[in-house]
Amino acid sequence: MSHLIIAPILLPIFTALLIMLPPIHYSPMRRRWVSMVSTVILLILTVCLLVQTQHTGVSFYALGAWQPPFGIILVADIFSVSMVCLTSFLALGAICYGSAGEDERGSFFHPLFQFQLMGINGAFLTGDLFNLFVFFEVLLIASYGLLVHAGGKNKTKAAVHYVVLNLAGSAVFLFSLGILYGTLGTLNIADMAVQVAKLPPENVMLVKSGGLLLLIVFALKAAILPLQFWLPATYSAASPPVAALFAVMTKIGTYSLLRVYTTIFGEQAGPLAGMASDWLWPLGLATIMLGAIGVLASQDFRKLVANLVIISVGTLVTLVSLQSTAATSAILYYTVHSTMVCGALFLLADVIGAQRGKAGDRLVPGRRMGQPALLGTLFIVAAIAVAGLPPLSGFVGKLMILQAASSPLQQILLWSVILLSSLMVLIGLSRAGSILFWRVSGNEAGPERMLPLQTFALVWLLLAAPLMAVFAGPLTELTFAAADQIRDIQSSIAIILGDTTTFGGTP
Amino acid sequence: MQNWMEWAVAFFLLLGGCFVLIGSIGLSRMPDFFMRLHGPTKATTLGMGGILLGSIFYFSLSHSVSVHELLITIFLLITAPISAHMLIKTALHHQLKAIDRTRGERELKQGQQEGSGDPKKVLTAENKP
Amino acid sequence: MESLLAGCIGFLTACGVFLMLRGRTFPVVVGLTMLAYAVNLFLFSSGRLTLQGAAVLGTTDNYADPLPQALVLTAIVIGFAMTAYLVILAIRARADLGNDHVDGKLPETESSRKESR
Amino acid sequence: MTLLWILLLPLLGTLVPVLTANWRRSACATATAIPPAIALMLLFYHSSAIFAGESFRYTLGWIPLLGLDVSIRLDGLAFLFSLLILGIGLLIILYARYYLSEQDSMPRFYAYLMLFMTAMMGIVLSNNVLQLWLFWELTSISSFLLISFWWHKSEARRGARMALTVTGAGGLCLLAALLLLGQITGSYDLDVILASGAVIQQHAWYPLVLVLFLLGCFTKSAQFPFHFWLPNAMAAPTPVSAYLHSATMVKAGIFLLARFYPAMAGTDLWFLLVSMTGLTTLLVGAYLALFKHDLKGLLAYSTISHLGLITLLFGMGTDLAAVAGVFHIINHATFKASLFMAAGIIDHESGSRDMRKLNGLWHFMPITATLAMVAAAAMAGVPLLNGFLSKEMFFVETLQQHLLGSLSWIIPVLATVAGVFSVAYSTRFIHDVFFNGKPKGLTKTPHEPPRYMRMPVEVLVVLCILVGIAPGYIVGDLLHAASSSVLGGTVPEYSLAIWHGFNVALLMSVVALAGGALIYINRKHLFDFQNTLPGVDAINTFELAMKSLAKRCQQFYGRLDNGSLQRYLVFLLSAVVVLAGLPLLQLDTLFGGRPELPVDAVNATGAAMLLITAFATVVFHRQRVVALLMISVVGLMVSIAFTRFSAPDLALTQLSVEVVTIILLMLALFFLPHKTPKQSSPTRVIRDISLASMVGVVIGSISYAIMTRPFNTISDYFLANAKTGGGGTNVVNVILVDFRGFDTFGEIAVLGIASLGIFKLLTRIPVFKPSSDGEGRPWALERHPVLLATVSQSLLPLALMVSVFIFFRGHNLPGGGFIAGLVTAVALILQYIAHGVEWVKSRMNIEYQRVVAVGLMIALVTGVASWLFNKPFLTSWFDYFDIPLLGKIELASAIAFDAGVYVTVVGSTLLILASLGKMTTSHRPVHTESI
Amino acid sequence: MRVTPRYSWLPTPYRSLLLLLVWLLLNQSVELIHLFFGTILALIIPWISGKFRDPQPLIERPLLALRYILRVFGDIVTANAQVAILILGPQRRLNPAFVRMPLDLQHDLPITILASTVSMTPGTVSADVYPCHDTQPGDAEITQRWLLIHVLNLEDEAELIATIKSRYEAPLKEIFQC
Amino acid sequence: MLEQVIFLVFGMISLALLLNLWRLLVGPSIPDRILALDTMFINSIALIILYGLLMGSPLYFEAALLIAMLGFVSTVAVCKFLLRGDIIE
Ligand code: NA
Numbered sequence A: 001m002s003h004l005i006i007a008p009i010l011l012p013i014f015t016a017l018l019i020m021l022p023p024i025h026y027s028p029m030r031r032r033w034v035s036m037v038s039t040v041i042l043l044i045l046t047v048c049l050l051v052q053t054q055h056t057g058v059s060f061y062a063l064g065a066w067q068p069p070f071g072i073i074l075v076a077d078i079f080s081v082s083m084v085c086l087t088s089f090l091a092l093g094a095i096c097y098g099s100a101g102e103d104e105r106g107s108f109f110h111p112l113f114q115f116q117l118m119g120i121n122g123a124f125l126t127g128d129l130f131n132l133f134v135f136f137e138v139l140l141i142a143s144y145g146l147l148v149h150a151g152g153k154n155k156t157k158a159a160v161h162y163v164v165l166n167l168a169g170s171a172v173f174l175f176s177l178g179i180l181y182g183t184l185g186t187l188n189i190a191d192m193a194v195q196v197a198k199l200p201p202e203n204v205m206l207v208k209s210g211g212l213l214l215l216i217v218f219a220l221k222a223a224i225l226p227l228q229f230w231l232p233a234t235y236s237a238a239s240p241p242v243a244a245l246f247a248v249m250t251k252i253g254t255y256s257l258l259r260v261y262t263t264i265f266g267e268q269a270g271p272l273a274g275m276a277s278d279w280l281w282p283l284g285l286a287t288i289m290l291g292a293i294g295v296l297a298s299q300d301f302r303k304l305v306a307n308l309v310i311i312s313v314g315t316l317v318t319l320v321s322l323q324s325t326a327a328t329s330a331i332l333y334y335t336v337h338s339t340m341v342c343g344a345l346f347l348l349a350d351v352i353g354a355q356r357g358k359a360g361d362r363l364v365p366g367r368r369m370g371q372p373a374l375l376g377t378l379f380i381v382a383a384i385a386v387a388g389l390p391p392l393s394g395f396v397g398k399l400m401i402l403q404a405a406s407s408p409l410q411q412i413l414l415w416s417v418i419l420l421s422s423l424m425v426l427i428g429l430s431r432a433g434s435i436l437f438w439r440v441s442g443n444e445a446g447p448e449r450m451l452p453l454q455t456f457a458l459v460w461l462l463l464a465a466p467l468m469a470v471f472a473g474p475l476t477e478l479t480f481a482a483a484d485q486i487r488d489i490q491s492s493i494a495i496i497l498g499d500t501t502t503f504g505g506t507p
Numbered sequence B: 001m002q003n004w005m006e007w008a009v010a011f012f013l014l015l016g017g018c019f020v021l022i023g024s025i026g027l028s029r030m031p032d033f034f035m036r037l038h039g040p041t042k043a044t045t046l047g048m049g050g051i052l053l054g055s056i057f058y059f060s061l062s063h064s065v066s067v068h069e070l071l072i073t074i075f076l077l078i079t080a081p082i083s084a085h086m087l088i089k090t091a092l093h094h095q096l097k098a099i100d101r102t103r104g105e106r107e108l109k110q111g112q113q114e115g116s117g118d119p120k121k122v123l124t125a126e127n128k129p
Numbered sequence C: 001m002e003s004l005l006a007g008c009i010g011f012l013t014a015c016g017v018f019l020m021l022r023g024r025t026f027p028v029v030v031g032l033t034m035l036a037y038a039v040n041l042f043l044f045s046s047g048r049l050t051l052q053g054a055a056v057l058g059t060t061d062n063y064a065d066p067l068p069q070a071l072v073l074t075a076i077v078i079g080f081a082m083t084a085y086l087v088i089l090a091i092r093a094r095a096d097l098g099n100d101h102v103d104g105k106l107p108e109t110e111s112s113r114k115e116s117r
Numbered sequence D: 001m002t003l004l005w006i007l008l009l010p011l012l013g014t015l016v017p018v019l020t021a022n023w024r025r026s027a028c029a030t031a032t033a034i035p036p037a038i039a040l041m042l043l044f045y046h047s048s049a050i051f052a053g054e055s056f057r058y059t060l061g062w063i064p065l066l067g068l069d070v071s072i073r074l075d076g077l078a079f080l081f082s083l084l085i086l087g088i089g090l091l092i093i094l095y096a097r098y099y100l101s102e103q104d105s106m107p108r109f110y111a112y113l114m115l116f117m118t119a120m121m122g123i124v125l126s127n128n129v130l131q132l133w134l135f136w137e138l139t140s141i142s143s144f145l146l147i148s149f150w151w152h153k154s155e156a157r158r159g160a161r162m163a164l165t166v167t168g169a170g171g172l173c174l175l176a177a178l179l180l181l182g183q184i185t186g187s188y189d190l191d192v193i194l195a196s197g198a199v200i201q202q203h204a205w206y207p208l209v210l211v212l213f214l215l216g217c218f219t220k221s222a223q224f225p226f227h228f229w230l231p232n233a234m235a236a237p238t239p240v241s242a243y244l245h246s247a248t249m250v251k252a253g254i255f256l257l258a259r260f261y262p263a264m265a266g267t268d269l270w271f272l273l274v275s276m277t278g279l280t281t282l283l284v285g286a287y288l289a290l291f292k293h294d295l296k297g298l299l300a301y302s303t304i305s306h307l308g309l310i311t312l313l314f315g316m317g318t319d320l321a322a323v324a325g326v327f328h329i330i331n332h333a334t335f336k337a338s339l340f341m342a343a344g345i346i347d348h349e350s351g352s353r354d355m356r357k358l359n360g361l362w363h364f365m366p367i368t369a370t371l372a373m374v375a376a377a378a379m380a381g382v383p384l385l386n387g388f389l390s391k392e393m394f395f396v397e398t399l400q401q402h403l404l405g406s407l408s409w410i411i412p413v414l415a416t417v418a419g420v421f422s423v424a425y426s427t428r429f430i431h432d433v434f435f436n437g438k439p440k441g442l443t444k445t446p447h448e449p450p451r452y453m454r455m456p457v458e459v460l461v462v463l464c465i466l467v468g469i470a471p472g473y474i475v476g477d478l479l480h481a482a483s484s485s486v487l488g489g490t491v492p493e494y495s496l497a498i499w500h501g502f503n504v505a506l507l508m509s510v511v512a513l514a515g516g517a518l519i520y521i522n523r524k525h526l527f528d529f530q531n532t533l534p535g536v537d538a539i540n541t542f543e544l545a546m547k548s549l550a551k552r553c554q555q556f557y558g559r560l561d562n563g564s565l566q567r568y569l570v571f572l573l574s575a576v577v578v579l580a581g582l583p584l585l586q587l588d589t590l591f592g593g594r595p596e597l598p599v600d601a602v603n604a605t606g607a608a609m610l611l612i613t614a615f616a617t618v619v620f621h622r623q624r625v626v627a628l629l630m631i632s633v634v635g636l637m638v639s640i641a642f643t644r645f646s647a648p649d650l651a652l653t654q655l656s657v658e659v660v661t662i663i664l665l666m667l668a669l670f671f672l673p674h675k676t677p678k679q680s681s682p683t684r685v686i687r688d689i690s691l692a693s694m695v696g697v698v699i700g701s702i703s704y705a706i707m708t709r710p711f712n713t714i715s716d717y718f719l720a721n722a723k724t725g726g727g728g729t730n731v732v733n734v735i736l737v738d739f740r741g742f743d744t745f746g747e748i749a750v751l752g753i754a755s756l757g758i759f760k761l762l763t764r765i766p767v768f769k770p771s772s773d774g775e776g777r778p779w780a781l782e783r784h785p786v787l788l789a790t791v792s793q794s795l796l797p798l799a800l801m802v803s804v805f806i807f808f809r810g811h812n813l814p815g816g817g818f819i820a821g822l823v824t825a826v827a828l829i830l831q832y833i834a835h836g837v838e839w840v841k842s843r844m845n846i847e848y849q850r851v852v853a854v855g856l857m858i859a860l861v862t863g864v865a866s867w868l869f870n871k872p873f874l875t876s877w878f879d880y881f882d883i884p885l886l887g888k889i890e891l892a893s894a895i896a897f898d899a900g901v902y903v904t905v906v907g908s909t910l911l912i913l914a915s916l917g918k919m920t921t922s923h924r925p926v927h928t929e930s931i
Numbered sequence E: 001m002r003v004t005p006r007y008s009w010l011p012t013p014y015r016s017l018l019l020l021l022v023w024l025l026l027n028q029s030v031e032l033i034h035l036f037f038g039t040i041l042a043l044i045i046p047w048i049s050g051k052f053r054d055p056q057p058l059i060e061r062p063l064l065a066l067r068y069i070l071r072v073f074g075d076i077v078t079a080n081a082q083v084a085i086l087i088l089g090p091q092r093r094l095n096p097a098f099v100r101m102p103l104d105l106q107h108d109l110p111i112t113i114l115a116s117t118v119s120m121t122p123g124t125v126s127a128d129v130y131p132c133h134d135t136q137p138g139d140a141e142i143t144q145r146w147l148l149i150h151v152l153n154l155e156d157e158a159e160l161i162a163t164i165k166s167r168y169e170a171p172l173k174e175i176f177q178c
Numbered sequence F: 001m002l003e004q005v006i007f008l009v010f011g012m013i014s015l016a017l018l019l020n021l022w023r024l025l026v027g028p029s030i031p032d033r034i035l036a037l038d039t040m041f042i043n044s045i046a047l048i049i050l051y052g053l054l055m056g057s058p059l060y061f062e063a064a065l066l067i068a069m070l071g072f073v074s075t076v077a078v079c080k081f082l083l084r085g086d087i088i089e
């Protein structure tokens, strides 16, 4: 049988352990090369998995050979595998950047990084709600470790908030799991969808409160208003490769929202169908606006990028609430685009900060940069992409988003919010760019230059923007296929649960 | 179950329960920390012994032989004095007051000084044995 | 019994939440620990209550639901790991920032006063 | 395919200057000019067919699912604009070669310029509105780069940002309009949209679409009140001004008006919005132009005015007006581009653009002066030049409209007024610069520019004259083809003759010329009057607006986010109350029908103790040690509850975890204050209490509701298969290591990662060791009480024995690797407590992180081993073996997995606690790494 | 007094025996398989944890040790009865006291056993053993150590000390031959 | 009869636990509280053993054993903390 589905989880943990043990452990060079090579292999494997999934359709991997709904399963559909692919793409950039020296500014960078990958991939692939909790915790604990990498007051301060909030979030997650298990009697997501469909009326409201608690959990992870305040401080404090990897973390929240609210509480869920949309729609729009305000309010570039992340999250959440194929397809495309670009921007912020000397990435006049042309080009590419201007990926993403709105009310609200926020982003970025690159004091550039690995990392991540635009045709085909697949709950359930979809407790 | 065995179980359980209770009564009603310590250290240990013996008898009769409760007893016998010792050391360190009629104030003072404060001072103190 | 346990869970939650809302790291840790107790009991209770029914085959004929127990076990361990991390982070924050306030800085009214050990 | 190349060549052209950056300047310029030159030739290749009324289309699939394809359409209008873009572009390349100084990066300039050219070509050639928008925004971006070419100048940066903001905003409006058009017509194909004029205009959204559409056009074409960005964009190098801000980009909005003319024009709303905007712009631009002392400023306002004129023409909605508009597009492009270039030459060769300094240049640069005067005359509408022709047509059209009913006469009057000012500023341009005495305070002596720098001007001026003299021959076909595509095939009768006889329009021209001269002569009074008016400094206003926007945003954000964790938590918890509580309100009754178990006294006692100690924890939370003692009772009671409700494994785990936690907290307290200061205000406390109670009530109610409801669960499967499928009788343990072993795998990973993170946190921590406890008592001197030390040594083997027992027992009875691991760890921690770090280290020098790794590796390898049997990860295996004398024993892969758990737990726990302990040892291990 | 074990493979025979007993108690079985594994563990665990054991006097007189244990058990029972009466009785009649007893024993293990015994038996709790190693400047050998005892109801200090010395300390000296 | 006895003993232990709780709450000193806690640990062993007895199940023995072992360690740790501040030094 093919074990490809689980490879994205096992390979990182294996690498992490390998790096912690002799003989790899002893030398920094070995640690970083093992980590990088492993990430490349991971990338290849995930791309293979994506190709395979495109051919085979939805498939699952029953851990311990215990068939669903009893055992834990990993589910590979185009959407989940695409997310895993995205993670490996992003990870390769981040790890290359980190291997240029950042990794040695603290202990266990590579193991924690790989553990983080394990957690992220697990969260994307799992088809079991409690297992999702476990992988959330894996990725969180790894992110706690990574967040304080290289030390510093800001990191510690941000970490306290981040950790406490996420611990509270985990508690809420468990409450919700308790409610859902206590009413549905199962943990498999597909099976939950089946159980929700035949829920006795007296349990409906209980399930609803459980389902809405999940909304809080994922909203916290995704950073949706009013639970997004932790994000700017945290992301801007984190070490650059870590922040770059974090770019995908919020997407796990939105991905989980999508999973839960299209599968468990999907069309088959009767009175509970689409129950989160009423909340997600206004909150998503408000999040976009708040992110845009944050972009204008930011006084350093990292904070600005963090607010861009918030905008992307708001956009995704709004799309989740739309519950349509076009919206789901837009989610996938936009997720990939915004993750890669925001990841690159975090790295870019670091390079810019380093080359500007004491001014760092604060939006004040500073020293002339060592490589203004290269960085400027990268900045413009990233800015155009993230602002949704043509001709890069952001433009395609924006088109998909705008086209996803179907009713007039949706169009008026979504379009005005998206377009207004685009304008604010444009203003914010042009201001930031003109200060960072043009308002230089003195003519002497500092000695800092990007290392080849750093340049590679940045180019690698930013290449996504033009490539995703050029190949937008096949990519949109892929995203629409993924959206169709994820929204075709009945087929997935039939594949996962076989013919036993009518079971009621005992096999 | 034979009747007398049942009586034995009941006896040990009651005995244990009584001593456990007495230990806690001592804990709650003695006037100073040092006196409160006696109840839990001794009475409770014996009370536990009683209950565990009762349990041994009970299970040995109703099921197969059950003697593993002995382990707990052994364990408590080993650890209870040490706990008490650590507690009283803490109390001495915290300079807890003994009730006024406690004899051996000099010994108490010395105990309080031992291990706390300046080591040289302790050694040169007049009350050094 | 169910109402009693539910009451306990609710009360533990409330106490945990209250402590979590304090401004210093240590009470927050204690609050989160308390909240974790509540969470564990809650998750456990989702399998309904059973007396004399430990899920060990052959010891009873009315087994308690073993699945929530396994889930709670996982949750306990994860909670322990998380709490441990937070505790150490609190130490680190105190060391780095000079106080043990969760925001890393003392509130206005207090900053003038010297922090008491 | 050649169509595609017309578009692709400029795009490829962006690379040429980059690749030839190291060549000589002329070579680089020549190379850069090659792609657009070829494109121009390709364009000419189509000219005869275009003039014959044909149009060409080419489509290349790109994103069909979004309705966005590379779709090219070359018709008369596109041909006209392509001609302007490529032709003038080539002249600009030549001009810029001489204009740019050695310090300027010419390749960068050319790259931006070619990018812009591509964008413009894309706009005019688009047959897909989304593609059109793509290029539309690309012009904004490339113009941003071009305006800010001299980024070290503050006004360049500001001007660029302003232009980007205004045109960007307009672009977004345009996008909305185009998407709506797509919605209305069902297609983003321009052909379809243009053919659906009736549908569009009758649609309910038409007003909205039109407004959004016009916002896009007007911002780009600098129509009042969005005109202010254009003068400030003059900070750009003059080639940019000549190209973007006279000939091409600002015409993009006009182009759009022309392009969508069949679909959008013809309604009253169109007339009202477009013509009134045009008229206002025409007047405002013409009036303000007169007062600009900066040559380029004058030209910029003049451009605004002329754009207003064209807009007004398109707004009038008659076919002839549209033709006049198209004609004026051509004329304005030629004379204005040449004027800008002339201004650039003057600036370049005299060092100033200030007309108060520039005087009498006629003596220094007669040829340039002649060229400029001809072009300026064309701008003024002097007969025999092209400007006169289109202006005459304009006047005629103003006379023939009846749009304002009885007030329609206002339009020609105002048009004449604008003409007057137009003549006045043109006169000023000529007289004030080339005559009017001697130069004042110039930094260098003006002289004629290099031969080839002047050539583009010459070409354009010649065109002005040729068109002015023989319009039919020169632009007749072109104008016809372009007008034809604007009007959708039906071109009205019009005459391009120079002389139409004496008519009102000619009178208007004469009035304009005479009035303009008059005004110029008496300009002093007008200047004085103008100086009394409050001046509006657009750029500073804009900057201030942007700054105040940023400040507002900061204030708003700061009000929401004060950086307080407590507030974030309040948000989170309120969300819990609302989201989980609201559905509960819709629940008829919490009780679900399942009978409750009876309560006995012992349980009541236990519950009471739980509640009391939980409450006491809250009450005593400021005395941290006491709170710790209280909460350990809570934990104890929870464990007892687990035993009571038939969950021995849980009780064991809870107990052992709790003890480790308490030890950890004790360790931590050494480094933290022992008391919490009182800090919360009473209102804060009340708020927290109410929030906490609400959360508690919600959670408690849900818990009760769940417990009293009957349910079906998958657990029966586990009970049924634990022994046969998992080989163990302790179902909980079998779930942990087998059914849901993957959870456990993740769980121990969490533990291991946490220990790594903690190790990371503790390295290089600035330690401070308090010398006394919270009450000020110095610490006791005895480090390792002898009794404790002795007994702990004896307890270790005992504890190890117990943990081995618990480990092996776990599969069938309560216990397992995790608990065994904790017991071992606690026993070892006792050694640390009783003997100290040094003592233990000298006896057991293991790096715990490696233990963690080994433990996880064991679990991983056990799981992967099932791959050998072609089974999924973590598939368990077990069997029973009969060993002589000893009897039957069971071997199971789950035991190996559990061993991994055991090792990980021991390693992690010790790593956590020992790392923390090590911090204070006098002989601190030196870490080479920071966290 | 002997500190080094007789057999290097069996450093602590009595402890191994105890461990075997513990294993059998845990498993509640004397089946061969448990005996087998118990023996293995009883040999391995002391070997593993051997490093965690500071050299201590070894038991030289096992029978005497057994007798000592039995005597202590008996005393515990009587002590508890006495203490129970004291606890339940009127507090006014109690005469608490701190008593300092010079120790003849010098080694940690016997002192620990003695102190524990004192704690478990009639009305006394060992409070402290001093001077401790840490308060001793340098590495000066401790020659005389003292046991501080809290007595719940002291009648005669000298008699108490004499009783402890004869009933517990002397047998311990015998058992460990120190 | 045995059942009544068991319940009686349950009552005694519950009472004992409440007395411990009383001492835990009122203190007055921290050693007092620790002592109360330690006693509570030991009394809960009795409680668990009794539960086992009542249910006729030996499954709870480990819990009792663990409380005995771990309760000791935590008491020692707290005392060490109060004595030295630093538990592991
Ligand atoms: Na002049």
Ligand code: NA
Pocket: D916, D917, D918, D919, D920, D921, F086, F087, F088, F089
């Ligand atoms: Na220490």
